[in-house]
Amino acid sequence: HLRILSPCINVNDAQDLSDSFVSGEEDNGGSLLSNKNINNEINGNWLSSSSNSIHEARLKAKAKRRLRKNSSRDSGRGDSLSDNGDAVRGTAVAPTSPKSKLLDRKSRLGKGRGLPKKGGAGGKGVWGRSGEVYGPEEVDEKDPNYDEAQENCVYETVAPPLEEKDFEKTVSPIVQEYFEHGDTNEVAELLAELNLGPMRSEVPSLAVSLALEAKASHRELTSRLLADLCGSVLSRSDMESSFDKLLRELPDLVLDTPGAPQLVGQFIARAVSDQILSKSYIESYKGRVGCQYTRAALDRAAVLLKMTMGGLRIDNQWGAGGGQRPVMQLVKEMNLLLKEYILSGDIKEAERCLRDLEVPHFHHEFVYEAIVMVLESKGDKTFKMVLQLLKALSASSSITVDQMRRGYERVYMDIAEINIDVPRAYFILEQFVDQSFNTGVIDVKIRDLCPCRGRKRFVSEGDGGVVKLESY
Secondary structure, eight states: OOEEOOSOOOHHHHHHHHHHSOHHHHHHHHHHHHHHTGGGEETTEEEEOTTOOHHHHHHHHHHHHHHHHHHHHTTTTTOEEOTTSOEEOOOOOOOOOHHHHHHOOBOSSSOSSSOBGGGGTOSTTOOSSTTOOOOOOOOOTTSTTOOGGGTTOOOOOOOOOOOHHHHHHHHHHHHHHHHHHOOHHHHHHHHHHSOOGGGGGHHHHHHHHHHHTSOHHHHHHHHHHHHHHBTTTBOHHHHHHHHHHHHHTHHHHHHHOTTHHHHHHHHHHHHHHTTSSOTTTTGGGTTOOOOHHHHHHHHHHHHHHHHGGGTOOGGGSSOOOGGGSOHHHHHHHHHHHHHHHHHHOOHHHHHHHHHHTOOGGGHHHHHHHHHHHHHHOOSSHHHHHHHHHHHHHHHTTSSOHHHHHHHHHHHHHHHHHHHHHOTTHHHHHHHHHHHHHHHTSSOHHHHHTOOBOOOOOOOOTTOOOOOOOOBO
């Protein structure tokens, strides 16, 4: 007698059964149980013999459900069919963490062969397969957008030619900035980026016209700039045409700069000395000059070039500006300035020469040299003239209060050494400091800092006099 069992199994019983099996035994024994007892299943019901129990039926039903669940989950992932059509499980894969699942590029739809999407080259932020090297793309001549004329085109950035109306406002800031830093290479790079075109020959004339209204140091920088630009950015013909324009515009330049003819003549002589103008440039104007300013400029250039035979260095005619000049050279020029003033007595000329040195931070050296000259001089002429000069320079603020104070303090510090060569140095310094305070050159603080040397007096016996020591 056969007894038909109900396929329904209590949920609680199934829960208890799930805990009693090890996962590995369930997986491996599921298919064996299904194959072994496949004949006992009829229409979804289990047929048990007298030796089978309800417990075995429940185990078989659980194994069947687990087999169906695993087969649907792992379809296409390593499962294969044997020759007799039985499903064979692949190697068990270790579970992965949630983070690794997010970075996994395999399909999550349970379809396909389990390979990465698009061979690992798909998805957001992916540039292609790892290690893939792109070769030149072949042009398809059958493409409807194919254009034979553009097949071998080379594209490059082209700057439009600089127009005349934009030339001055574009190049002038470059030259003005060069007067501050003095780097000719930077100017050459900036001009190379501009498409000057026919305006190339206007660069030297613009630089010289700006230098005429500037200082002597800026004129020296302009001469160096022209020498460095010739050959790399500008040609010699550009230089000649530019100086021709300057000579034609001299009547207009004289209105703003009265000494323009002499200055332009110096620029021409310097350009010939630097070999950016030919030696026959000045001779080419002989007999065909009608403007007096042009004639004055060419005569000045010719005279300077003849003086080079006598030892004049045209490359140093403008001088070096400010901090670019050696200290010993500045000291020498200040001494020459003071000696020339003692001979001429022209205070305005001395003030102009001091201003042309362009070293306001070094004026304390001028004050020091002037006072030392007074200490080493004989007579009252140098004493009075130097006092007048310092008074005038202080009143016009050509020498600041700080520079004047530093000059006096330097004399105070060196008076002991000066006294070795000039025995009356202390006495003369006291008088000069008092007169300087009375005329308003220095204030009371600087006057009180003046060192005074007490006179050693010889005392007789019994005299209680005490020898005064030197005080500084």
